Amino acid sequence: MHDRSLFTRMLDVIYHGFQFLAWVLMGLLIVPVTLQILSRYTGLIPRWIWTEEAARFCFIWIIMVGATIAVRDGTHFEVDVLPTPTSHKMEAIMRLWVSGFMLIFTWIFVVYGWQYAAFGWIQTSELTGINMIFIHGVYFLVGIIWTLFIGERVWFAIRVLRGDDSALAHLRGDYNVAR
Numbered sequence: 001m002h003d004r005s006l007f008t009r010m011l012d013v014i015y016h017g018f019q020f021l022a023w024v025l026m027g028l029l030i031v032p033v034t035l036q037i038l039s040r041y042t043g044l045i046p047r048w049i050w051t052e053e054a055a056r057f058c059f060i061w062i063i064m065v066g067a068t069i070a071v072r073d074g075t076h077f078e079v080d081v082l083p084t085p086t087s088h089k090m091e092a093i094m095r096l097w098v099s100g101f102m103l104i105f106t107w108i109f110v111v112y113g114w115q116y117a118a119f120g121w122i123q124t125s126e127l128t129g130i131n132m133i134f135i136h137g138v139y140f141l142v143g144i145i146w147t148l149f150i151g152e153r154v155w156f157a158i159r160v161l162r163g164d165d166s167a168l169a170h171l172r173g174d175y176n177v178a179r
Helices: 006-041 050-073 088-121 133-161 165-172
Strands: none
Touching (some): 006 133
């Protein structure tokens, strides 16, 4: 644990916070969806229109939080169309190439997400009364965090290019998923 930098440990805290947030959001999503089902099929409760909007807002956040977790895991934005590199340095170069493209798309989220968040700042949801910055701002927020996570992956790739093969495990990501 002593070889992990302060930056990596900070990103670990953000990553685990996002994992916890994903669990909380999934739990919260169950409430409005259950209310919608009960009102539609049983008539036990009135048909509240705010439940559809609350479910949609939770779902947007779940998607963006899940994408952020996947960026850190190394399981998002990557498509294997090239043959697997035979050397560690070629793999690091390939992953730097992928990270470069990821950063381009990430900065689209940052730049336009900032504008979208500013637009949401002056709006309020008619049904739930939520200030729309909480919905519009998620794109800017995850764009910043994606930049940090990709920056960490770039750092690990540079370490591999310098001859540190122990950084390769961090660079490859989580291969405990179905591929």
